[in-house]
Amino acid sequence: MARLDALMNAKPFAVEDVELLAKVHPGRRWLTRLNSALPLVDGGAESPKETWLRLLFADAGLPTPTTQFVVRTESGRYVRRIDMAWEKFKVGAEYDGQQHLTERAQYAKDVWANRELRRLDWHLVHVIKEDRGRDVVADARAALKARGWSG
Incomplete structure (x- = not known):
């Protein structure tokens, strides 16, 4: 998954184009995995760990975050680009x-x-790399719920 994210980040592609290409080459190795992975591709991931984090949230049933979200002040001044964000809940x-x-x-x-x-x-x-996935998910879930996400 991280390799597909990196490819999409480096050279954006349409998932539909890859699906059509796969249909032209039936029986090729890894096509079944590719078909299940394609809907999860996100070119916003800038590292394998960001891909891991995004998929961790998806597997836990959290809403899909926007990757590489830019936060600006009220006046429009750039503050930071966040790896992933749920803008509605800040x-x-x-x-x-x-x-x-x-x-x-x-x-x-x-x-x-x-x-x-x-x-x-x-x-x-x-x-950070020492974090356990379940703790990260619990933190994100608690923050989202505290800010109005119904779960």
């Missing part, structure tokens, strides 16, 4: 990779953006 999720810890400039940007997101009443679920 809930977002970010997979924080190693660069968030090792690059001081990135860390500073994260702190400033997080302050502004809080001011704008956004709730951000930060995910």
Whole structure:
């Protein structure tokens, strides 16, 4: 799935075109997996961990988030691009990779953006590699429910 997301991100394609191509080549290896994976492709995922996170939310029955969602202030000033967001509920999720810890400039940007997101009443679920999937889902579910999602 992560490879399909990466392909869609690098070279956007229409799922329907791939489905037509698959019909022209019946019996090819992996076609059954491809047909079940295609509806889940999202070119907004910018890393395998973002794909994992998005599919984790989908498997848990959470609403489909918008990937690479841009948050702006009331006046239109850019604040941050969130890995995935549920705009209606002002809930977002970010997979924080190693660069968030090792690059001081990135860390500073994260702190400033997080302050502004809080001011704008956004709730951000930060995910790191040590997190357990069920805990991440529980955090996201609780945030969505607290902000009006009926489940």
